[in-house]
Amino acid sequence: MTGGYDVQFVTIHGHRRAFVKVGRGPALLLLHGLACDHTTWEPVIERLSRRFTVIAPDLLGHGRSDKPRADYSVGGYANGMRDLLTVLGVDKVTVVGHSFGGGVAMQFAYQFPERTERLMVVASGGLGAEVHPGIRAITTPGFHELMGVLTLPGLRHLGVAGLRTLAAVGGRQTRDFDEVARIFDAFKDPAARRATRHVARAVVDWKGQIVTMADRAYLTEAMPMWVVWGRDDRVIPARHAETVAALAPHARVEVIPDAGHFPHQDHPERFCRIVEDFVRSTAPATYSRARFRTLLRSGAASAPLEPVEDTA
Template sequence: MARILPFQSRLLPTDDEGGGTLRFRTVHGYRRAYRIAGEGPAILLIHGIGASSATWAPLIAPLARTHTVIAPDLLGHGASEKPRADYSVAAYANGIRDLLGVLGIERVTLVGHSFGGGVTMQFAYQFPERVDRLVLVSTGGVGPQVSPVLRGVSLPGAALLLSLLELPGADLPVRAVVGLLRLLDTGLGQDAPELMGLVEALPDVWARTAFIRTLRSVVDWRGQVVTMLDRCYLAEGMPTMLVWGDRDSVLPVDHAFTAHQAMPGSRLEIFGGAGHFPFHSDPARFVGLVEEFVRETAPADWSAERWRQLLRAGRPGEEAFVGELERRYREASERSAT
């Protein structure tokens, strides 16, 4: 059984904290875990790498007062099965679509955190007719920059390192460093306890393998390798809100402004003093923002003809944009190499 550290309590709440009981459905032969509560228009909460639906548990009951809230454990995470499988962003988007199909839910407002934000954008790209709105929280896929910790975990030998952390006392030096970073009030110190909680909650070799395969699908030693910026213009007309902590040490807050600029009409909310998990830092504010956003925006009105027009027109100033994007990724790679 995985060890539960004191700072994991926010990530792994009990059912009576409002997170609801896990339910299970089999899709394509694999058991999928999910939480569901409430009635009304559907809100789907997608967690990040190494997390599970439990990370959303304190938010589910408040949101379920007026909505049907679904929070799955992505394949390879939480209580869902962890097969040797495809853990790419596109595969996760397909899995979300199929789970919604099993549950009989046609359209959703998507709320995605970190890697889950990338899955959210991929879902909107692949299945725009099923999306009402987007809420992207500290989302991946905006730029190459990402925490050196995650770049390191993408390297060969990471599985062995993670398994060594399970040995008695092996995590003491890591905890000491985390404590020092927190004492110094650094951004990494703010996020490190939650990140360590995610890693140390991996219960077995199958969970660790799925974690690493998922991470390597989007990150290598130089940084993020997947971008949403080249296609996010297709979200035109789809209500979008970006939420970020201004002390995010995993995905820098600069990415929030880049994404906001790349998605005209989007709404940007910055949580002052928050790190990579702004919905943990101030859950009441986060719930209020989501409720307000849903209440004040009409669901996206997607049409195949409009989609074709956007594709044919491309992004305004596309050549200059793509050139700038390539330059940023190249410079980031060069900085990482030195």
């Protein structure tokens, strides 16, 4: 049990997947970032579960889910979320993704629009090339071996304590260090390090992010989208939110002051209000194959916003 909620397990394609499922109401799928797990959402799960069915998985290779030699691409993760929802008997969701999970959320909405009612991305990857050098470092040769040394018991305890001390001091530069400490501690597991390296290499190279939604952002015309960012984000710059405003003008963008890369942790009450308002103020997307086909054919020029009858 974590955060007062039971962690459940289900085996899909031979791999055990961990998840939390709690609450009643419309379904929210909460997707965590790189090297994190479902516990990143602990500050908001209880309140959100009062209005929603909250599903917060540990993505494959993370947390208490298995860490096999497997497909760690963004598309592979989207497929995994479809399969998890199918096993759980959940047909449609509002998908909320943080950081790398935002990229998975966007891919899920792209691959499975018929199962996506709304899309919210939080400090998301996939909206620009820039990313913290620490993320790029994961992809470099020697990362696995170096972290193996740094996470030996004595060094790991000192490192975790130092990061948490800096986080307690406060300030823009160190506000996210408590979560960094949790990630660093998790790297004591060689399987977690290998999985994280595989994931990072699928989306980042030495120049920065290599996966983008820019060429498909126009598809959000057919789906409610809300983008949330912390103004003081040092991992993925908040100015990436401006990319959304240019590429997906129908999306709503909200930048939260005095928040870093984890705005749902820095301001959980505000974050929950944003999610609640998003669901309350928007109608669920209704998938139309004909409309989707029209959007794809017209590209960024896009189709009219009036509903298109599905005659396919």
